[in-house]
Amino acid sequence: MKQIIQLDVNDEVHEIAVQPYDSLLRALRETLGLNASKRGCDSGGCGCCTVLLDGKAVYSCMTMAMQVKDRKVTTVEGLGKVAGLDPIQQAFIDADAVQCGYCTCGIMMAAKQLLAENPNPDEDAIRKGISGNLCRCTGYQKIIEAIQLASER
Amino acid sequence: MTQLNVVGKSVVRPDAYDKVTGGKHYPVNYSLPGMLHGKLLRSPYPHAKIVAIDTSEAEKLPGVKAVITHADVPQNVFTPVYFVPAHAKSMVQDFVVMSDRVRWAGQPVAAVAATSADVAEAALQLIDVEYEELQPVFDPEEAMKEGAPQLHDNAPNNIAKAPSFSFGDLEAGFAEADHIFEGVYQTQRVHTCYMEPRVCVVDSETDGRITVHSSMQHGFGLREKMAVALGIPESKVNVVKPTYIGGGFGGKLDVGHIEPVAALLSLETGRPVRIEHTRGEDFIATTRNPIKVYLKTGVKNDGAYTARYIKSILDAGAHATHGAEVIMVHGLYGTFFPWKCPNQTWEGFSVYTNNIIGGGYRGYGAPQGCFAVESQNDEICEKLGLDPIEFRSGNTHKEGDPHPVLQGHTLNSYRLDDCLKKGAERIGFDRRAPANSSEGAKKRGIGFACHPLWVSGCLGFPDIYEHSGATVKLNRDGTADVVSSCIDLGSGQITMLTQVVAEELGLASEAVRVVYADTDTAPFDAPTHASRATYSAGLATKAAAVETRNRLFKAASAVMEANPGDLYLEDGKVLVKGAPDSGVPITEITARAESAFVQMTEEGPRLTTIEEKGTIIGSASQAPPSNPSPVAAQFVEVEVDTDTGEVKVLHVVHAADAGRVFHPKAAEGQVEGGFQQGMGYALMEHLQFDQDTGACLSSDFLDYKIPTSMEMPPKIESIFVESNEPTGPYGAKSMSELCLIIPAAAIANAVYNAIGVRVTELPITPERVLRALGKL
Structure with missing residues (x-):
């Protein structure tokens, strides 16, 4: 049975109907049409769906939509647009950290939490910060450089 | 320049x-008004005949718009591989989109289109399939024996393809040798792990034309295979090129089941149909074929090859598809022609089993070959006390030599010696200690490998579009x-x-x-x-x-x-x-x-x-004028914990001759990402199957581990030895596969240098290391 909930995504409150078993990822992608958060596995294994929940990075595929009512969800749609990119977005471009890009949005959200809590992380902290996110193209090296670059700016 | x-x-x-x-343009985001969602029912048995299928209950479920089984699917037999014609003589035609004969656990046997994915999934549970189980066979060498269960009528002893090459006089070559080395090298089944799943949306018109959106690596190949699968003219199929896709690595190089099935469901309902794989379905879509390589090499005291015999047994799985070509490329470019040996014979066997289908994967047969040959080369140098860099240099081609495979073509740009030299300098190869000489439980080792012949496309390959x-x-x-x-x-x-x-x-x-x-x-x-x-x-x-x-x-x-x-x-x-x-x-x-x-x-x-x-x-x-060979050498330093068996890669230097480098950062990115996949292959990745049912036990990234930022080495250095390839655009040739072909061999050789024991079966897991050390 669907229930109506209020979902605060990127400072906009949406009233949507969800099934009790619907994940936040599903609500974002299929109900709200916010496609930046990607499905890579649906089981908390890849991190492509990572969003911020009250500033903390979570897997939106492992978070029930019903659980997040009255909390703030931030997705890549809530970061910068091309006209005014968030420093993390610009750093990913400048470091050539984006190949296929499917993991990029999730990793940027993990990096957002990391940089919010630790503005000058060393390499080890960055590696730990993104260790819940898989990338199959880059070997992570340029992603780590991008996060370093963003922290320096 | x-x-x-x-x-x-x-x-x-x-x-x-x-x-x-x-990233709004990934195919996974594509959607159309009125779109239905399709799901596939898959066989739990690895080998069976379908006696009956009852779909009546599924059809009654509200929201279900169509259910199809093999009876609704044209029984056209073809090769699903994109880069060859569907009926290419050099390939094997043994694939139909849905059949009443099941040859692998997970094979689709029915499909549903419904108003939501949830309804489609629920409808699958209502389909009643009656199977008659057949005896399965999972080991390719067992499958080749007399009396083994036969998978395909036209393939005695389950041999889908058995190519061989030979030159010189093998017997005389071995007689001339001062030393003969023999070994068996086994690789495993792995998945490409593209991050975007295989997904498609297919729409149909009243005149029978269909439009296809799909996350795949070849629009024209998909068009042709769709037409053949459905029995319609190619001009009735329009495939829209995706703006970009979320990774492929060779794993999206053949028509899967989803596109033709979605087309049939769309034609039946008159509505667009979308099918998206779960990660578990992706893992059983296509994989890198395991190959067992029997390798016997004769050498003189100075390290010159005198003879080599290679036998490669490839586990094709239930259908030949790529396995018919991977075996060829493995033979030609993975083992036989990269090295200069005057007397050589290679025999390859692509063998049907009731395992899941193999497929394309970056490197295409060469990582399996490089692991075998370069492991044995390391053994030869170790045993005879030869300089391993001079040994490689002495047994490989030189710039200006005739291309060993392509008649009438020349190795115009070929700087393997520079790659070996510069890579060795950068990692500090001269500080490498004798095997197993470091103190304590954690032992360090340096190793390297190279791959002396590869491609920039497919010019010269039979039947392959170029x-x-x-x-x-x-x-x-x-x-x-x-x-x-x-x-x-x-x-x-x-x-x-x-x-x-x-x-x-x-x-x-x-x-x-x-x-x-x-x-x-x-x-x-x-x-x-x-x-x-x-x-x-x-x-x-x-x-x-x-x-x-x-x-x-x-x-x-x-x-x-x-x-x-x-x-x-x-x-x-x-x-x-x-x-x-x-x-x-x-x-x-x-x-x-x-x-x-x-x-x-x-x-x-x-x-x-x-x-x-x-x-x-x-x-x-x-068509391009040639098919120049890139070359590369890769050096790695590892630390092996002899208490836990864990191997850590500490430092990587990849030196490549890619001709002119188009985009230095992107080129480095290829090397770094290629190494990640190669390291996963070397140390951790291995799709697991139930020994009795053949069912894949790896359903997501919790069961199938690929390297994260924590496992990756702190530093992967790229060195580009820029040559000028005269036939290439601005002097360029290729570069993105060697960086994954070499790592398994380089890491295996470094592990040997660390602990003095060789692991000849991938992946080199802690368990295998401890076994090699006699601790298990």
């Missing part, structure tokens, strides 16, 4: 902006649009195409856009695979851009009253040679070319000329 303005620079990737702001095309159009605002069917998998094909066009038209790379393409409107291109895009699609796009430039000069010559041959481009202007102040902006030429014949101005009517009129456009479609 010529002075270049755009090629060779790490320009910003045009697609990066899109991808950091959400041509590319492009159209380049100049716009009135001074920008250029490129129509190309070359798909960007993430490795930077969009960027490469813009660099080529910008270079030829004297534009900034930001002024060039790669635009919409589909199989109805764009020229053919072979897939993005086999390290071919920069070399082959790059050359064709360069040719199209040259046509465009010629057309521009023709129009400009009318405007500027100069000979077209005296014109050149610089900074967005057309200039006359010898008159640097003569420049007319390209925008003015294109504006006049596209303007009305009589232009009204403040001063009254101004006449333009007929000669300058017409869209400034050029196109080309061509």
